[in-house]
Amino acid sequence: MKRYLIRYTFQFVPVLLIISLIVFGLVYMAGDPVQLMLPDSATPEEVASLRETLGLNRPFWVQYGVFLKNALTGDFGVSFRYHADAMSVVLDRLPASLALGLLAMLFALSVSIPLGIWSALHRNTGVDLLITGASVACKAMPTFWLGLMLILIFSVTLQIFPVSGSGTISHMILPAIALGGGTAAEITRLVRSNMLETLGQDYIRTARAKGLGEGAVIYRHALKNCLNPVITIITVQLPFLIGGSLITETVFAYPGVGQLLVQAVNARDMSIVQAGVFLIAILVIVMNMIGDILYRTVDKRIKY
Known part of the structure; x- marks a missing residue:
């Protein structure tokens, strides 16, 4: 280690x-x-x-x-728009983006893993076709279009959630769904394909022959061996959900790093752009490292 x-x-x-x-x-x-x-x-x-x-x-x-010398100390200059240290401005927005990104990933995992397992267990049935088709459609939907449709249905028509802004959990529900929808679709298809492959392995047939219940076979044996690809998707997508949600935060006027970067680019406030991109790059590198460590935790056969 x-x-x-x-x-x-x-x-x-x-x-x-x-x-x-x-x-x-x-x-x-x-x-x-x-x-x-x-x-x-x-x-x-x-x-x-x-x-x-x-x-x-x-x-x-x-x-x-x-x-480069200044960047090593976190000094990216002063934002001429905010009249403050650029990295401090970005860090002020980071907690909001962290909360939104984590909620979007939680939504994606809570939806995709059960649907992926269910689709694999009902292979080539109507349920499987419905889940697979919905995953493809959701992955193909542009994020801004999905966000606008969610606003139109749940904010304007049904008036359940706020249209934009932040401050409460209700302000984060629709942005999290719009942001995590594509990731949920991707993980659903990944879990399905890996589960189908795993269910055909000899040790699964042995577990069933020993009389283990179907739940134990699926969740204790099959699912555990499907997690490594899912961890890969999580470590790749989470930094994007946290720092790269430019479109989603703009559509919902959510005050995170993504919206800040869009505004900085439009205003050519390059100190903010440099600080924001650098911070996102560090998040990506750190998440890749965490992903490698999780591989070893989930599967002891993998060496550092």
């Missing part, structure tokens, strides 16, 4: 360096932020003075070196 963590840390560093170079390069090519920070009436001398103060008149590699 210790050797694995050390080795993973050494892999962690070059990945972050590459991500930082990409993020800085894209922001560097996005345009001159000085033009946004100063009014149209600013004189050329004022523009040149601010550019020199911010170090934007230096060569690319010098600017990148300064950016």
